[in-house]
Amino acid sequence: MTLAREAPAAPPAPMPDEKPILVADEVGLVYGGNVTALAGVNLTVPQGRLTSLLGPSGCGKTTLLKIIAGLIEPTTGDVTVRGEPVRGPGPDRALVFQDFALLPWATVLDNVGYGLRVRGVPRQERDQVARHYIEEVGLAGFEARYPHELSGGMRQRAGLARALAVRSDILLMDEPFSAVDEQMRRKLQEDLLELLRVEQKTVIFVTHSIEEAVYLSDQVIILTQRPGRVSTIVRPDIDRSGNVDEIRRTPRYMELVDEIWAGLRQYVE
Amino acid sequence: MSEVTPRLNALLAPSPGRRFSLALPSIWLWRLASVAVAFLIWEVLGRSPISLALPPASEVAVAFGEMLAKGEMWAAYANSLPPLLTGLAIIIVGGVVIGVSVALARTAEWFLLPVLIIFQTAPVSAIIPLVTYAYGIGDASKIVAIMILGLPLVALNSYKGIQATPPSLIAMSESFLASRFDTIRYVILPSASGMIFAGLRLGVSGAFIGIVLAELLITPTGIGDLITYNRAIARYDKMFAAIVSIIALSAVVLALLQAVETRLFRANARALP
Ligand SMILES: Nc1ncnc2c1ncn2[C@@H]1O[C@H](COP(=O)(O)OP(=O)(O)OP(=O)(O)O)[C@@H](O)[C@H]1O
Ligand SMILES: [Mg+2]
Numbered sequence A: 001m002t003l004a005r006e007a008p009a010a011p012p013a014p015m016p017d018e019k020p021i022l023v024a025d026e027v028g029l030v031y032g033g034n035v036t037a038l039a040g041v042n043l044t045v046p047q048g049r050l051t052s053l054l055g056p057s058g059c060g061k062t063t064l065l066k067i068i069a070g071l072i073e074p075t076t077g078d079v080t081v082r083g084e085p086v087r088g089p090g091p092d093r094a095l096v097f098q099d100f101a102l103l104p105w106a107t108v109l110d111n112v113g114y115g116l117r118v119r120g121v122p123r124q125e126r127d128q129v130a131r132h133y134i135e136e137v138g139l140a141g142f143e144a145r146y147p148h149e150l151s152g153g154m155r156q157r158a159g160l161a162r163a164l165a166v167r168s169d170i171l172l173m174d175e176p177f178s179a180v181d182e183q184m185r186r187k188l189q190e191d192l193l194e195l196l197r198v199e200q201k202t203v204i205f206v207t208h209s210i211e212e213a214v215y216l217s218d219q220v221i222i223l224t225q226r227p228g229r230v231s232t233i234v235r236p237d238i239d240r241s242g243n244v245d246e247i248r249r250t251p252r253y254m255e256l257v258d259e260i261w262a263g264l265r266q267y268v269e
Numbered sequence B: 001m002s003e004v005t006p007r008l009n010a011l012l013a014p015s016p017g018r019r020f021s022l023a024l025p026s027i028w029l030w031r032l033a034s035v036a037v038a039f040l041i042w043e044v045l046g047r048s049p050i051s052l053a054l055p056p057a058s059e060v061a062v063a064f065g066e067m068l069a070k071g072e073m074w075a076a077y078a079n080s081l082p083p084l085l086t087g088l089a090i091i092i093v094g095g096v097v098i099g100v101s102v103a104l105a106r107t108a109e110w111f112l113l114p115v116l117i118i119f120q121t122a123p124v125s126a127i128i129p130l131v132t133y134a135y136g137i138g139d140a141s142k143i144v145a146i147m148i149l150g151l152p153l154v155a156l157n158s159y160k161g162i163q164a165t166p167p168s169l170i171a172m173s174e175s176f177l178a179s180r181f182d183t184i185r186y187v188i189l190p191s192a193s194g195m196i197f198a199g200l201r202l203g204v205s206g207a208f209i210g211i212v213l214a215e216l217l218i219t220p221t222g223i224g225d226l227i228t229y230n231r232a233i234a235r236y237d238k239m240f241a242a243i244v245s246i247i248a249l250s251a252v253v254l255a256l257l258q259a260v261e262t263r264l265f266r267a268n269a270r271a272l273p
Helices: A061-069 A108-112 A123-136 A152-165 A182-199 A210-216 A244-249 A251-268 B004-012 B019-047 B057-070 B072-104 B106-121 B124-135 B139-163 B167-175 B180-217 B222-232 B236-264 B266-271
Strands: A020-031 A035-046 A050-054 A076-081 A093-096 A170-174 A202-207 A219-223 A230-234
Touching (some): A035 A061, A035 A202, A035 A219, A035 A230, A061 A170, A061 A202, A093 A152, A093 B167, A108 A123, A123 A152, A152 A170, A182 A210, A210 A244, B057 B072, B072 B139, B072 B180, B072 B222, B072 B236, B124 B139, B124 B180, B167 B180
Parallel strands (some): A093 A170, A170 A202
Antiparallel strands (some): A020 A076, A219 A230
């Protein structure tokens, strides 16, 4: 049987040193009274780490992220951030949208500064912060451009800079690198890891790519097909200090990819 | 011919940065050329013995000058302009306010939307004579006629523009903690501005149709009367001069509207792919 694995998955090592910053408790969501998107999701997100959500298409990953962002109210259960239940969008969470959601009539500078603008930050300070993060995501020189003048990867960076500019502790990213080619994807992944070393954020990251999940995250949460619930949790304890290509060739890395693939393929078949 | 192609290319080629300062004068040249060609064709048709009722453009121009000099034109517009401008103000402000608030406040939707759609689809020129029964012959009737023709267009387009705001932009705004007011101001209105101004252009055209219809069908005064009267006495040159004057005025108002749109939402025009 294809499902049989040679080595049983190592149970996720406890992370006693880390406090959970975000907890989802029995989160369920029913769309329009009949489509059950999520059925009792339980998960814990450790502070300062990157957690990725992996699962078959339509299993409710975006829905879960929107619930965490406070854009959708769960039908059952709740999400708490540092013990406080989520009642809507908050300053502690910033969302990076899968479709960028950039204002087409605003420049990169104004798009990145949007979150600050609606918080009443005066123009000068807002622009200064926005410029800082535009530079940090590698978009320096494009401040005065409009979204349609940017490539997909650059738009994604603008969306990321906008989320960084509000300096929230938790970054929620919905398939942020799906709209770019493999080369750009790797570049953005590198940039994200580098950024996290500087910014000390907690990241929840939706992806379709097992490799991306293993390479980037400290914790991979695998969801079942719809109605989504947590199937497995894997903690890729990978040493990321070395060269990228070497890391991708280490036995541990490949083992983890295989392990997660084995867990996921039952939903594909 | 050969000089035309490079010009065209210069117009069409996206030369970033300076393209606006470069293209603007040539666009005006082309527009003038288009008007000139139309007048030329008119002149030729007017001189050929097709119909007595179509005088050549030059004669109409002479008649136009005469009517200005003798004050007929001014007298007519003194009559038509007050209700026209009042009506325009009502449909522009009222139409946008109604359309936007109907789209934003969902409770008003069920109430107002059917009324607007009925007015938009009804054969309005059939309704206009009925206005006389309600408002008599006078400025009130003219204003009502303008509103019937213009208001639904402005309101419906504003409504559709607001409705067409991409939901992900609204979610984005909310996720960054924007107040409802800021979301409307910074996301919904700029997003809808294209549709709103398209509606305003249609509404302004409707208003001009409305005032002329009202003056032809209800209240024989002003510019409508000038048209009818000169037709009755077979002064077709004067009749056409009156018609051209109202078309020119409508073009001026539309150009003003365009200027306001560019000023308010300049970036929108530039952000179009
Ligand atoms: N607004 C909605 N109304 C009704 N059903 C919805 C709505 N949004 C999503 N769904 C349904 O809920 C389920 C989960 O959707 P969701 O977008 O969360 O999936 P996903 O895991 O993000 O999928 P993908 O990986 O393809 O992006 C899907 O079956 C979808 O059809
Ligand atoms: Mg999704």
